[in-house]
Amino acid sequence: MPPNTIPRPTESELSILRILWRRGPSTVREVVGELGADTGYTTALKLLQIMTEKGLVSRDDAERTHIFAPAVPEETTQRQLVTDLLDRAFGGSAQKLVLQALAGRKPSKAEVTELRRLLDSLEGK
Amino acid sequence: MPPNTIPRPTESELSILRILWRRGPSTVREVVGELGADTGYTTALKLLQIMTEKGLVSRDDAERTHIFAPAVPEETTQRQLVTDLLDRAFGGSAQKLVLQALAGRKPSKAEVTELRRLLDSLEGK
């Protein structure tokens, strides 16, 4: 049974979650296929087993070949990670984080427009 | 001699860097004083030694009590970390990252204004 608090995924676990978010429910082999040649089959399997215990993924073992699906929403995890970084590296200043996230890139006009819209909606509350 | 590429700080290392960025050059004892009671003296010392090898901090050992200073700028490290997270968790979409960073908070009017100014300056280029 998964713990009632879901831990922050490790680096490898996050790589796997990203695949599952994109592909949806997948077999170990399918996940391995997307991980790149540097990750062995049993390694990926073991990680998925650990992630199942942690409650990060769910497993359908009705068939012999198990099928794994993400058990945490992408957005929730993203927020968890960015909030965590916000505290750990930016002293909680979202402003500074946004500044560094956008610095050094040339955001497209569309992106800027979208971000402006985001600010509008935030202010609306 | 420090390596010519400076690695991403670990979690503990980041805690120490944050203290050094805030306090400026500090002794081990001073750092320990701010780390909270859960970190022993020799632990902090060891971390600072490792960080010196990695080039994350510099050490002045002219006196018996050494003085450690950050060797990486706060902003550079922040950008390094946020860029890293951007790639690992957001598929490179700064927009989504900003969205999640601001979601669920009620940013002050001043913050929103500041962010708008940031967007303006980005667009100016």
Place this chain on the structure above:
DNA sequence: GACAATCTACGAAAGTATTCGTATTAAACG
């Protein structure tokens, strides 16, 4: 049915991060 291929389980090895104990040395104090 026998054999090969494929899958899961699992413990252990390898790698990395953190904590700690102990030795040694230097300063401070009486």
Place this chain on the structure above:
DNA sequence: CGTTTAATACGAATACTTTCGTAGATTGTC
């Protein structure tokens, strides 16, 4: 001057993460 206090060095213990080898079971194939 001798003893206590405070500092660095460093190896080793612990913890966490990732990788791998091997065993056992099931499916597919000839």
